[in-house]
Structures are given as structure tokens and as C-alpha cells.
Amino acid sequence: MFTLEDQLTDAPIPPVAVSALQELLPPLSEHEAAVESARCLMCYDAPCTHACPTHIDIPKFIKKISTGNLLGSARTILESNLLGATCARVCPVQELCEGACVLGSEHKPISIGRLQRYTMDHLYGRKTDVFRAGKPTGKKVAVVGSGPAGLSCAGELAKLGHAVTLFERRSLAGGLSTYGIIVLREPVEVALAEVAMVQRLGAWLETGKDVGIDPPMGDLQKNYDAVFLSIGLGSTPELSIPGEEFILDGLQYIEGSKHQASQLRVGRNVIVIGAGNTAIDCATIARRLGAERVTMVYRRSEQEMTAYAHEYDFVKREGVHVWFLAQPVKVHHENGVVRGLECVRVSLGEPDASGRPSPKPIPGSSVLLPADQIVKAIGQNKPTLAMRLGLKTEKGFIQVNEEFETSAPGIFAGGDCIRARGAASTVMAVQDGKLAARSIHQRLVQHG
Amino acid sequence: MADLSINFAGIRSPNPFWLASAPPSNSGAQVHRAFETGWGGAVWKTIGAPVLNVSNRYGAWHYGNQKMLAINNVELISDRPIEINLREIAEVKRAWPDRALIVSAMVESKPEAWHDIIRRIQDTGADGIELNYGCPHGMSERGMGSAVGQVPEYCEQITRWVMEVAKIPVIVKLTPNISDIVMPARAAVAAGASALSLINTINSIIGVDLETMEITPNIGGRGGHGGYAGPAVKPIALNMLAALGRDSVVAGSKLAISGMGGISTWRDAAEFLLLGANSLQVCTAVMHYGFRIIEDLCDGLSNWMDEKGFASVAEVTGRSLHRVSDFKDFDLSFKAVARIDQEKCIRCDLCYVACNDTAHQCIDLFDKDGKVVPPGAYDQSSNGRLEAVLTRPKVVVREEDCVGCRLCFNVCPVENCIQMVELPPDRPPVTWDELSRKQREVTEDWKQMEKYREKMGIHIH
Numbered sequence: 001m002f003t004l005e006d007q008l009t010d011a012p013i014p015p016v017a018v019s020a021l022q023e024l025l026p027p028l029s030e031h032e033a034a035v036e037s038a039r040c041l042m043c044y045d046a047p048c049t050h051a052c053p054t055h056i057d058i059p060k061f062i063k064k065i066s067t068g069n070l071l072g073s074a075r076t077i078l079e080s081n082l083l084g085a086t087c088a089r090v091c092p093v094q095e096l097c098e099g100a101c102v103l104g105s106e107h108k109p110i111s112i113g114r115l116q117r118y119t120m121d122h123l124y125g126r127k128t129d130v131f132r133a134g135k136p137t138g139k140k141v142a143v144v145g146s147g148p149a150g151l152s153c154a155g156e157l158a159k160l161g162h163a164v165t166l167f168e169r170r171s172l173a174g175g176l177s178t179y180g181i182i183v184l185r186e187p188v189e190v191a192l193a194e195v196a197m198v199q200r201l202g203a204w205l206e207t208g209k210d211v212g213i214d215p216p217m218g219d220l221q222k223n224y225d226a227v228f229l230s231i232g233l234g235s236t237p238e239l240s241i242p243g244e245e246f247i248l249d250g251l252q253y254i255e256g257s258k259h260q261a262s263q264l265r266v267g268r269n270v271i272v273i274g275a276g277n278t279a280i281d282c283a284t285i286a287r288r289l290g291a292e293r294v295t296m297v298y299r300r301s302e303q304e305m306t307a308y309a310h311e312y313d314f315v316k317r318e319g320v321h322v323w324f325l326a327q328p329v330k331v332h333h334e335n336g337v338v339r340g341l342e343c344v345r346v347s348l349g350e351p352d353a354s355g356r357p358s359p360k361p362i363p364g365s366s367v368l369l370p371a372d373q374i375v376k377a378i379g380q381n382k383p384t385l386a387m388r389l390g391l392k393t394e395k396g397f398i399q400v401n402e403e404f405e406t407s408a409p410g411i412f413a414g415g416d417c418i419r420a421r422g423a424a425s426t427v428m429a430v431q432d433g434k435l436a437a438r439s440i441h442q443r444l445v446q447h448g
Numbered sequence: 449m450a451d452l453s454i455n456f457a458g459i460r461s462p463n464p465f466w467l468a469s470a471p472p473s474n475s476g477a478q479v480h481r482a483f484e485t486g487w488g489g490a491v492w493k494t495i496g497a498p499v500l501n502v503s504n505r506y507g508a509w510h511y512g513n514q515k516m517l518a519i520n521n522v523e524l525i526s527d528r529p530i531e532i533n534l535r536e537i538a539e540v541k542r543a544w545p546d547r548a549l550i551v552s553a554m555v556e557s558k559p560e561a562w563h564d565i566i567r568r569i570q571d572t573g574a575d576g577i578e579l580n581y582g583c584p585h586g587m588s589e590r591g592m593g594s595a596v597g598q599v600p601e602y603c604e605q606i607t608r609w610v611m612e613v614a615k616i617p618v619i620v621k622l623t624p625n626i627s628d629i630v631m632p633a634r635a636a637v638a639a640g641a642s643a644l645s646l647i648n649t650i651n652s653i654i655g656v657d658l659e660t661m662e663i664t665p666n667i668g669g670r671g672g673h674g675g676y677a678g679p680a681v682k683p684i685a686l687n688m689l690a691a692l693g694r695d696s697v698v699a700g701s702k703l704a705i706s707g708m709g710g711i712s713t714w715r716d717a718a719e720f721l722l723l724g725a726n727s728l729q730v731c732t733a734v735m736h737y738g739f740r741i742i743e744d745l746c747d748g749l750s751n752w753m754d755e756k757g758f759a760s761v762a763e764v765t766g767r768s769l770h771r772v773s774d775f776k777d778f779d780l781s782f783k784a785v786a787r788i789d790q791e792k793c794i795r796c797d798l799c800y801v802a803c804n805d806t807a808h809q810c811i812d813l814f815d816k817d818g819k820v821v822p823p824g825a826y827d828q829s830s831n832g833r834l835e836a837v838l839t840r841p842k843v844v845v846r847e848e849d850c851v852g853c854r855l856c857f858n859v860c861p862v863e864n865c866i867q868m869v870e871l872p873p874d875r876p877p878v879t880w881d882e883l884s885r886k887q888r889e890v891t892e893d894w895k896q897m898e899k900y901r902e903k904m905g906i907h908i909h
Contacts, residue, residue, distance in 0.1 A: 041796050043798065044823065045801075046796075047836040047840050053832075055831075066512075099833030099837075102795055105794060
């Protein structure tokens with residue numbers, strides 16, 4: 001049985017220094033960058049480049065740091081990945097480039113992510129652009145959603161001279177980079193600097209536009225030569241348990257920490273439901289903003305958790321406890337003031353639709369975990385726009401062909417909204433946007 | 449334990465390591481401290497003609513994360529008053545009777561000037577004198593240093609003047625800034641010098657500042673050539689040392705040779721000994737890390753000598769000289785090929801690109817099905833650590849086409865991953881010299897050469 005001590009008090013949490021949310025890794029100093037870049041072996045046909053979903057020529061950009069050619073280094077990165085500054089921070093480099101570094105097997109892999117950030121910080125600090133808008137083609141493309149996939153696609157199309165309008169539902173562009181990545185990993189300014197760069201390339205940004213409602217999709221199809229949907233995913237799914245209305249949404253929790261950290265109410269004893277990377281981010285935020293105890297609750301075991309191993313290690317070091325094999329069944333509250341989360345212990349049974357063992361509640365194992373705040377981060381619903389537009393879907397995601405075209409001719413899609421296979425990530429979204437832009441360009445050029 | 453002590457042309461030293469005539473041996477306090485740390489001897493920084501020095505006198509060549517692969521200097525001979533130098537030399541010698549204390553000298557090219565300085569040095573009780581014919585900057589503009597060393601006749605003349613009054617061993621220090629190091633060495637032999645030392649520094653300009661476009665280092669808006677020394681010059685020094693050892697006149701004179709030029713570790717030291725050095729001088733490594741490096745120089749050398757069964761330094765000296773040959777005496781039938789240890793290989797593919805772009809195109813990439821693939825053959829939609837690591841092709845030498853050039857061996861970043869494997873020769877041994885004597889036409893006419901290759905089964909793709 002769980003034996004959590006009830007630590008609830010009504011005393012307010014003392015204010016926490018904003019520095020608690022500062023970017024986790026400091027920038028590399030000039031000296032550190034010189035030493036680290038000189039350590040790179042300059043592998044030929046390098047495995048880090050293969051491992052990068054956007055296939056940045058990594059030895060090339062690192063060599064350019066080493067020779068002091070930072071502008072050339074930035075160009076090398078941006079040629080493959082327009083969102084180099086975001087990816088330098090949020091990429092799970094252990095699973096990608098750095099994980100494939102030939103020095104990783106016996107020594108320390110090159111800090112590719114931090115070197116990329118060094119170059120990108122230099123570029124944005126200099127307020128220089130490496131690309132300009134292409135010669136106008138007279139073609140118009142609507143990009144719906146300004147997250148990483150949308151920005152990447154818009155930027156690549158603008159480089160090729162197409163007139164791009166970027167529609168964004170929210171008041172700020174950047175999608176998850178702006179709203180959903182905790183500041184510890186990526187400050188808001190970094191995401192917005194990339195939005196501004198794409199705007200300088202010539203993409204026209206329309207914020208506060210909920211495509212499908214205003215403007216209607218038909219207008220886009222009528223007024224543009226092609227449409228790219230990069231609409232991400234939907235809201236957090238329902239747990240369908242009593243008292244769920246008193247559970248906070250994980251993505252909104254993170255958004256609050258990014259944009260209104262001083263007003264975000266953080267409990268003293270916080271439970272986060274879920275064990276993915278977003279759940280880890282929520283738990284981190286709660287700890288950093290003053291929660292005395294943060295517990296993640298997950299209905300499967302450590303083997304099944306979707307968070308990256310390095311993220312799990314990180315959150316344990318942050319002092320977060322993880323309770324495996326516990327399934328929430330009811331929120332306990334007094335007039336809306338959360339008092340705890342009732343869970344049942346489960347055992348793992350046959351694999352379910354996701355291929356992971358399905359949790360089976362153990363009768364009579366119910367326990368009440370005290371909490372004054374509960375946050376859920378259990379994934380996101382599938383995009384609803386696809387249904388409304390009547391696009392073909394795959395497991396609820398928008399179905400696209402090899403050219404990123406949906407079942408509706410002229411409508412392309414990329415990013416999390418098409419990620420029926422594999423894990424959703426920023427860098428995959430950037431690659432989708434880049435490849436979709438190439439397909440769209442081919443289409444527009446071929447058809448005159 | 450091996451005996452590290454040496455007797456160098458009559459100069460005794462408890463170990464073969466001496467501070468070279470340079471900034472580390474600029475004062476009594478420094479040499480005193482070096483002896484306390486264990487240095488066997490010191491060649492006092494050159495004394496002689498009056499000088500003034502400048503700021504920014506040392507430049508350096510860095511490469512990657514290695515600082516000071518070489519140093520370059522425009523420092524002149526000692527700028528301390530000569531009386532102070534002579535007094536301190538005497539004091540240090542009195543305090544350290546068992547150490548070798550040699551004084552480097554350089555004065556105007558007049559017999560009186562040389563007679564005077566030699567007598568004054570001998571009055572200090574120093575063990576020997578080194579004639580600085582090598583300084584390539586500043587002093588050479590005044591007709592001293594390398595201006596002497598570069599002209600064998602001057603070298604011989606001045607050495608004769610010195611030998612007229614010398615009562616202690618005289619070492620002639622040679623400049624490498626000359627087309628054949630043997631010539632000034634023979635001149636020194638002819639003049640009756642007691643010993644030789646080499647190499648002095650090499651003429652060099654370190655670089656240009658890309659911000660200001662000034663010469664590095666910048667001396668009031670100007671800059672110029674300075675003397676180059678340190679690890680980067682070691683191979684040049686070894687070659688010149690071996691050239692003396694192979695010359696019948698110089699080697700026949702049996703003069704002791706003090707070797708220097710980039711000695712930083714005991715390994716370097718052992719190599720200098722093997723190619724004929726009797727004592728060793730060190731400067732740049734001390735300027736980089738301080739006097740303390742003497743401990744491993746002695747310890748490492750001693751352990752290596754024990755392992756190899758050498759009882760004394762003299763037994764090591766010149767041991768590898770007989771292996772130094774001219775190209776014409778190499779066996780043209782000797783055959784080696786590169787072989788890559790797949791267990792050790794980290795798949796950086798540096799050998800592949802080096803061979804493919806710049807050598808003989810005989811390394812192949814094999815995918816997991818054993819098929820030869822071009823670089824970058826992976827599906828562009830694949831990514832991630834596992835995909836990149838598990839599908840990375842194997843790098844294999846196509847031995848039948850490998851000419852054994854050894855480039856891949858040199859670029860490989862992993863210790864003992866690529867081996868040059870000696871194979872039984874395909875044909876009887878023959879040198880170019882033998883070939884040109886026995887089948888001259890083959891060495892002079894391409895058509896005959898092609899016939900010869902055909903006959904001998906030499907195929908070059």
C-alpha cells in the first residue's frame with residue numbers, strides 16, 4: 001500500500017525566483033566551443049548526420065566553428081533545418097546525433113546540440129540572416145499552423161520565391177516551441193526569433209485565425225495554389241473519472257509557466273498523471289516553482305513509459321517520485337479544492353491496441369494519494385480538422401502519401417498531425433515541413 | 449637500473465638532459481632551481497655582445513586543442529649585463545659541481561672578441577663552451593649567429609680562433625637554416641671543435657592576424673621571421689642528426705653530438721639517442737610546462753632502457769643509425785598492406801575518404817548484407833541513433849589493390865586499429881641501386897620499365 005504522508009497545509013507557497021525556470025544548460029563560452037569543436041573527428045559520411053532527421057551536415061558546421069566561420073556554420077545548419085535554434089535545445093540528442101557519435105562508445109560524444117546552439121545564438125545575436133526570399137514565382141501557398149512544421153515549410157517555400165501566408169490560431173506564432181516547451185529547455189524568445197526570421201524571408205503571418213472557421217477551408221483552396229496543414233494535435237484526452245474537472249491540463253500548465261510564470265498557481269503537493277515527456281516537464285515545472293512534493297502517477301511500469309530515459313533520469317534528480325502501476329479512479333475535493341487522487345493498483349496483462357501490456361486493476365487495492373493539485377499529461381487527441389475536412393486518416397492522424405499530400409489534391413500536411421508512426425518530435429516536424437515544401441514547389445513549378 | 453650518467457667530450461653529467469641555451473637558463477636563480485629539480489646540466493643562455501630586447505617576442509603555433517606545437521621567438525642573446533652573468537655562472541658551478549654547466553657565447557666576428565669571451569668564461573669554472581652559430585634573427589643581421597653558421601668557412605675560422613685559447617671542451621652549435629647540415633659540421637671538425645650540437649631554431653613567420661592584418665606577434669605594427677622550435681620541428685632535427693651520423697667525415701671524427709629540437713618526452717629523447725645523440729637539450733617543453741618535466745624524462749628513459757636491456761646511455765647512442773638509408777637502397781619488393789581491425793574500428797570513415805580522395809581507392813564500404821555500397825547510401829527518411837549505428841557500413845581494405853601507402857594508418861584516430869601487415873614478397877628483393885646497375889634501361893626508359901613490370905608481375909592500377 002502507498003504510505004504517503006499528508007503534507008497539506010493552507011499556507012501560501014513562498015515566491016520562487018524566476019531563475020528557477022532559466023534555460024537549464026548555460027551557453028558554451030567561446031573557449032568551450034573552440035575546445036569541443038576541435039575534438040570532433042570530422043567523420044566522413046558521418047553517423048550523426050544520418051541520425052539527424054533533417055540530416056544536418058554536422059561535421060561541416062562543427063569544423064566551421066573550429067575555424068571561426070560562424071556565419072558559414074549557421075548557413076550549414078539552416079540549409080538542412082531552418083529551426084536550428086529550437087532543435088539545438090529540444091532535440092533528444094542522446095537518441096539522435098550525439099547517440100550516434102563515434103566517440104560515444106568509449107569516450108564522451110561531441111556536444112553537438114550545444115555547439116549548434118552556440119552557432120545559432122551567434123547568428124541571432126548578430127541579427128544577420130543567411131537566406132533571402134527567392135525571386136517571386138507568383139504562386140501562393142497557405143500554411144495552416146505556425147509550429148515547427150509550418151514554420152519550416154513556410155520558410156523553405158519563401159526561400160523558393162513563393163508567396164506564403166502563415167495562419168495561426170493563437171496570438172503568438174511558434175506552436176509548441178512558443179507554448180509547449182518548458183523554458184528550462186527553450187526560452188520563448190528563441191522560438192519567436194525563428195518566427196521573425198521566417199517573416200523576414202517574406203512569409204506573411206496572420207495570427208488569431210482559426211482556419212476551418214475563419215477563414216473557411218474553401219477560401220484557402222480557392223485563393224491559394226497549395227495548402228499545407230501543420231495543425232499539430234488536439235486537446236488532452238479525457239480520463240473519464242469523477243472530479244476530472246478539477247484536474248489541470250498539462251499543456252496549459254506549461255503554457256502558464258512560459259507566459260505567466262508569476263501567476264501560475266502551483267500546489268504544495270502535486271500529482272502529475274502520465275509518464276511521457278510532457279508529464280516530466282509538468283513535474284519539473286511544479287518542483288521548480290515551489291511544490292514540496294511532486295509525484296508522477298503512471299498505470300504501466302518503467303519499461304513502458306514513453307519519456308526518454310535521459311528525461312526520466314533528469315526528473316528523478318529533480319526530486320520527483322514516480323508511482324508505477326497505479327491507475328487514477330477519482331479526484332477527491334472539498335468544494336472544488338483538490339484533496340487527493342484515488343488510484344487502484346494494477347497488474348499488467350495482454351498487449352492492448354498500442355502494443356503495450358494492458359493494465360488490469362487489482363480489486364480492493366484502492367488508495368488515496370493526498371494532493372492539492374493534479375495535472376494530467378497523457379498525450380493529445382487526434383486533430384479534429386481532418387474529420388471536418390473529410391480527409392482520409394490513419395489511426396486518427398491525417399494520412400499523407402510520400403509527397404506529404406493528403407487525400408485532397410493540393411492539400412499537404414506534416415508534423416505531429418500526420419505522425420501515425422514513430423514518436424512526435426520537433427525535428428521530425430521540421431523535416432516534414434522541409435520535404436513538403438519541396439513537393440509543393442515541384443508541383444507548383446511543374447504545373448506552371 | 450640503467451645508468452643515465454654521461455661523459456660528453458669530457459663533460460660529466462648525472463643524466464643526459466640539459467637545459468638548452470634559451471630563456472630557461474637565463475639566470476643563476478633559474479639554473480639553480482632547474483638543478484634542484486633534477487636537470488643534469490644547462491647551457492647558459494648565450495652571453496656576448498650587448499643587446500636590447502622587444503616585447504611580444506614569442507609567437508606560437510597551436511593546432512586543434514594542442515597549444516604550442518611550436519614556439520617562435522625574436523628574443524636575442526642575454527640582455528643582462530655580462531658581469532652579472534659571469535658571476536652567477538661561477539656561483540652556480542661552485543654550488544653544483546656534479547652538474548654540467550656549459551656557457552653559450554656569441555660575439556662579433558673578430559679574434560680578439562672571441563679570445564676575450566672564451567677566457568672570461570673559462571675563469572668562471574664552467575665545464576664547457578657552446579658556440580652559438582645558429583641564432584637566425586637579429587644577431588644574424590649584425591654578422592653573428594646563423595650568419596656564421598650558414599657559411600662553413602666562417603664557421604671554421606671562428607672555431608679556430610676559439611680553439612686557440614680554449615682549455616675546456618668547445619661545442620659548435622649548428623643552424624638548420626642551411627641546405628646541407630653536414631657542411632658546417634665538417635668545418636667545425638676541421639677546426640678542431642670538441643663536439644657538435646644541433647639544431648638551433650628554424651626561420652619562420654608564425655602568422656598574420658586576420659583582424660588587424662598585422663604580423664603575429666605584433667611588435668609595434670611590425671613583425672618578422674623568428675626562430676622556430678618545439679614538437680613540430682622534431683622530425684627535421686632527427687633528420688639532420690642522422691645526416692651527421694651517416695657522414696664519414698663527421699662520424700669518423702667521433703665527436704660527441706648534443707641533440708635538440710622538439711624533445712618533449714623521454715620517447716623523443718630515446719629517439720634522439722638512437723640516431724646518434726650523446727646528450728640531449730630541451731627548451732620549448734620546459735617553457736610550456738616548467739622544470740618539473742625532468743622527472744619523467746629520466747624515469748621514462750630509465751624504464752625503457754631497463755626494458756630493452758641497455759645499461760648505459762652510451763649503449764643506446766646511435767643504435768638505429770645503421771637503418772637510416774637512402775631511397776636507392778630500399779628493397780622495392782618489400783610488401784605491406786593495411787588491415788582494419790573491425791572490433792576496434794569506430795566507423796569514422798576517415799581512412800575511407802583519405803584513401804578514396806587522395807590515395808589509391810582501395811577501401812570499400814560494405815553494408816550488412818556484404819554488398820559494396822557508396823557513402824551516404826542510407827534511406828534519407830531513416831534517422832535516429834540505432835538506425836545510424838546499426839546500418840553503418842563496414843570499412844574494409846581491398847588488399848589486392850592496396851599499395852601499402854600507409855595513409856589510412858596515419859589518419860586513423862584509434863590506437864592499433866589499422867595495422868600495416870607485412871606480406872611475403874611477390875618477387876626477389878631488389879633495390880633501385882641494383883636495378884640501375886644491372887638493368888639500367890629499366891630505370892631510364894618507360895617502355896623498358898613497363899616490360900620489367902609485366903615480367904615481375906607489378907600491377908599498378
